[in-house]
Amino acid sequence: MESTIYRFILRYSKREQIFLFIMTVISFPFLYYSLDLPKRIVNDALGAKGATSFPVTFLGMEFQQLEYLWTLSGLFLVLVFINGGFKYWINVYRGRLGELMLRRLRYELYARILRFPIPHFRRVSQGEIIPMVTQEVEPLGGFIGDAISLPAFQGGTLITILFFMFVQDPVLGLAAIALSPLQAYIVPKMQRKVNALGKERVRAVRVMSDRIGESIAGVQEIHANNLARLMLARFSAQLGRIYDIRFEIYRRKFVIKFLNNFIAQLTPFFFYALGGYLVIAGDLTLGALVAVLAAYKDLSAPWKELLAYYQRKEDARIKYEQVIEQFDLPEIMAEDTQLTEPERPTPLDGELRASNLSQVDDDGEVQFEAVSLTLPPGSHMALFSTGAGGSEALAMTLARLTYPTGGRVTIGQAELHTLPEAITGRRMGYVGPATYVFSSTIRENLLLGVMHRPTGPARDDPEARAAIENAGKAGNSVDDPDGPWIDPATVGDGPDLVARLIGSLSLVELDDDCYSLGLRGTIDPGARPEIAERVLAARRSFAERLADDPQLVDLVEPFADDAYNTNASMAENLLFGTPVGPAFQPDTIAAHPYVRKTLDQVGLTDDLLRIGRDVAATMVELFADLPSDHEFFGQFSFISPDDLPEFQALLTRVERVGVDGVSEEDRARLLSLPFKLIPARHRLGMLDADIQSRVLEARAAFARDLPEDLQASVAFFSADAYNAAASLQDNILFGKIAYGQADSVSRVGTVIGSVLDDLDLRALVIEVGLDFEVGIAGARLSSVQRQKIGIARALLRRPDILILNDAASTFDASSQRRLVEKTLEAMSGRTVIWTTHRPDVARLFPEIAVMRGGRVVETGAPEELDREGRVFHEFAAQS
């Protein structure tokens, strides 16, 4: 990268900067005339000296005094507009240029992060790198726009004004700059110290963000070890360092400012004294002195700007250099290696040969040495070691993620570490011990394994085109991220692609997980009407299956328009639909004005208040003498332990004045209780047949009179319509799983499974599960599930060489063995290298390379190695 910010500016914006400079220069004559005019107005038009006689000739025309005044004043106004126009135009152009250059700089930094050698990330932390790209370079954008035009403009203004002063009177001109040499000597000297402090501040802030990043990453440790005080103390010390530095910077900056202001205010002294003397002596007109004084006032603005610019320039220079030194690594990967498309697809199906391979890390630690391996195409080899055998480091080098410090790896004729990533990242697959899962859907996470480059034209709308054009201007990527990135030629598209995704999922045994996620997932029936249709078929089939089997018939109580569902809460029975948005959620439904109105309409309110009182009384009776942290509260109570005393008091009030007498707030509390009642579960016998039939009345009234603006707040149940707000499973059930039936959940699950299989819908449910959002870094998945996604991702593109670096160590023994068997079968004819510490896993491979202390100590078939005197045998006996 360019070593100084000025080089960067010149390299990428020379033309724009020159253009800005020219525009600035063009604006000066206008500025000069706007300074000169006041003098003419005072001296000539007002005739202060009486020297002029009217009419005067100006611009070839004759003017009387008053006309002349109007004309000159009018001209002055025009010049004000022209000067303002220039300023506006130059500022806008400058701002745009600055932003484009900032965009280019950030892009370059990010691109470099992607090319950092992987071991470098052991030395730098996220906390240090992120603020560099986000905050530290931010002020550079503004500075770059100003870099040349601002000093040109302000310096030019300054010179114009000075020139004007000298023209008026050389002595006054001299007086104006009398103290400048002093400033020119002192200010940079003081600025140097500020610069040094500025560098220190940048470093201190980086340490601070590193601390914050570390605390977030290790927050569990901080809680588990009660480290908060220590962490706070350390953070406080770091803040103290930053405070000291910043305070020192401020102090020195303000001293500089003070000096400048002081000198600026000293100068008028010379004007009044010298200028006054000259006017009295008759060597200077009063108009000229007035003009010089006015000009001097104008002088202070550009002068201040120039000083500020000088400080900003120093600041920007330091920031740029400090950022660049972190990103300009000598061992960084060449851009071509990462981004160039190979001329033709190059399979890596030749013999993989590592010759005398070794790697020593930065600390001089030997990772592995003198490793020579030969794997003919289609070999399946286990790299076995115990503890620090070096197999992990070797696997990363064989996967081209790290570079060897000695020896080389060839595949066929090609040398692995000179191949572009466009070949290794497509023809090889690598999964490490902790796969990273991006915060997106499972589907997208799998497809990341095949999204190497745009595979079709970018989107063809004006907005997208403009965005790409702008990106090009800033030297950014001109690929459309939302265009097509999946190559149908390698993984197929439409149903083929889905089948292939599910194929890789079932290989790693993630299909069942995806199936359960899919049952809990929702679909948009508008977008996929055929799926909704098939789910409705499953609903009918499921209902028939249950109705026909006396063993199953009681498992689910189906929804029916005209029947109260005793396995659903009263809220669900009233709503007879799925709440969408906050209006009718279980916690809020009782308080909703429209619900209250409906209850009043069918005359239910009083009964429900009475039931609410009974429920509260029962709860108080049952739970009052339980300790408040007892688990029963969470599992069974309608009332949280904190609220229990309040309900006790409420019941006393009700006893005294009756349900009708208590406050509206109390009534609302009581009313909320019956909404949670589920007759089959709670068995309190409070919702009798009469109440139930009136709830049904209320249900009908609720749906009939639902105002327009609430229509979207509920998705009603309907026997022959797909409910978009409910999950797939709820759509198939169309009812509630009955309470009190032994094993009901798993038995219902079995029936659903067999219905889906009969209708050939299982794959579809898995597909819905693919759209499950995995959360930040896959936090909503288990670590085993994340690893499985990583392996499925690598398998999806059917690599020529697959390297699994201890990738299944979190699996239990039997699933690890199953995974190995399935993977080897799927990869038959193609090369697999699998590092492991488990002898039983290694034995599944036709060939094992045993590593100890960074060296391959023996290779051979398991039956050769598994006998007395062999290292493998010895290791296996220990574990």
Place this chain on the structure above:
Amino acid sequence: MSLNEEVELLRKIPLFAKIEPSKLKLLAFTSERLTYQGGQRLFQQGDVGDAAYIIIDGAASVRILTDGGEIQVAELGKGDVVGEIAILCDVPRTASVEATSKLIALRITKELFFRLVSEFPQISIEIMRELAARLERTNVQLREALNR
């Protein structure tokens, strides 16, 4: 059957006869009432025990797996308590229990069971009596088997 009826039923079981109704109500409210079809199992020998069962209605058979296959060792009916051994001594289920007809049982979780036992000595005594009776029965069976 509502909660109150369940409480009435529980009071007729000797184990709970001396417990005040409000406690029985909590017991009934916090216990799941489960319906089993004939042939369904309440639990399987060897499983981890997490609950005891009170049979409210119906009948069940207790079965033990031997070398010669599964044999029935006892029959249970309304009011019987079963499955308490596994939760008392933290051992796997010593037998399987299978509903022989439609059966309704109250499932009492381990936590609730211990709470009852520690709060009401009467229940402990009843359980001891029951266990002692079973031990005596087993001894008799053992003697018969040895003498045979």
